Amino acid sequence: GESVGLHLPTLSVQEGDNSIINCAYSNSASDYFIWYKQESGKGPQFIIDIRSNMDKRQGQRVTVLLNKTVKHLSLQIAATQPGDSAVYFCAENIWDTGFQKLVFGTGTRLLVSP
Amino acid sequence: GAGVSQSPSNKVTEKGKDVELRCDPISGHTALYWYRQSLGQGLEFLIYFQGNSAPDKSGLPSDRFSAERTGGSVSTLTIQRTQQEDSAVYLCASSLTASGGWTDTQYFGPGTRLTVL
Numbered sequence: 313g314e315s316v317g318l319h320l321p322t323l324s325v326q327e328g329d330n331s332i333i334n335c336a337y338s339n340s341a342s343d344y345f346i347w348y349k350q351e352s353g354k355g356p357q358f359i360i361d362i363r364s365n366m367d368k369r370q371g372q373r374v375t376v377l378l379n380k381t382v383k384h385l386s387l388q389i390a391a392t393q394p395g396d397s398a399v400y401f402c403a404e405n406i407w408d409t410g411f412q413k414l415v416f417g418t419g420t421r422l423l424v425s426p
Numbered sequence: 427g428a429g430v431s432q433s434p435s436n437k438v439t440e441k442g443k444d445v446e447l448r449c450d451p452i453s454g455h456t457a458l459y460w461y462r463q464s465l466g467q468g469l470e471f472l473i474y475f476q477g478n479s480a481p482d483k484s485g486l487p488s489d490r491f492s493a494e495r496t497g498g499s500v501s502t503l504t505i506q507r508t509q510q511e512d513s514a515v516y517l518c519a520s521s522l523t524a525s526g527g528w529t530d531t532q533y534f535g536p537g538t539r540l541t542v543l
Contacts, residue, residue, distance in 0.1 A: 344530065354537075355535050355536045357534070
């Protein structure tokens with residue numbers, strides 16, 4: 313499969329562990345944030361999103377935390393499974409001259425060992 | 427269709443040739459986006475369509491790049507006189523709207539991997 317990035321930060325965990333992937337965003341005016349998962353050779357897949365008026369949002373096995381004070385976003389994956397191995401991107405939604413644009417972070421590679 | 431589709435999945439071309447990349451968004455989605463993902467880098471925004479119009483083309487890397495969308499659905503990204511630095515995965519995404527609400531979630535296609543020899 314295709315490698316998304318050769319020099320990405322990598323988080324290695326054991327199956328069953330909880331994983332936390334962090335992201336710093338740049339624009340204090342960003343109002344919407346999304347986490348995407350990208351497996352090798354595939355497009356980014358939506359995982360979970362959060363609005364700036366929220367601090368926490370939970371999905372199935374995933375939780376996103378937003379700290380606007382320090383402009384930090386995290387993705388927590390509970391009971392990590394080998395199928396969770398992928399590159400994870402955070403994205404912030406910004407308004408640029410009247411339309412929305414997603415600005416992506418550089419990504420974190422998650423490696424899950426059985 | 428159930429998701430965003432793109433064609434071709436892979437394209438190998440010679441330097442100087444023109445290429446066309448196609449994107450079929452999710453049915454009913456009015457907003458469509460093109461991104462480029464180079465090896466070792468994140469996603470780079472190229473252009474956005476609301477309906478058939480592109481309000482901002484400033485993300486296109488050069489005047490060799492152009493895109494159009496017809497009928498509020500299919501979009502084509504054209505690269506003229508391709509260069510080796512154009513080699514990348516070109517991703518398309520669509521969203522229901524681009525109005526700033528929850529309906530703005532962008533859903534991505536599988537991408538087209540372009541290799542310029």
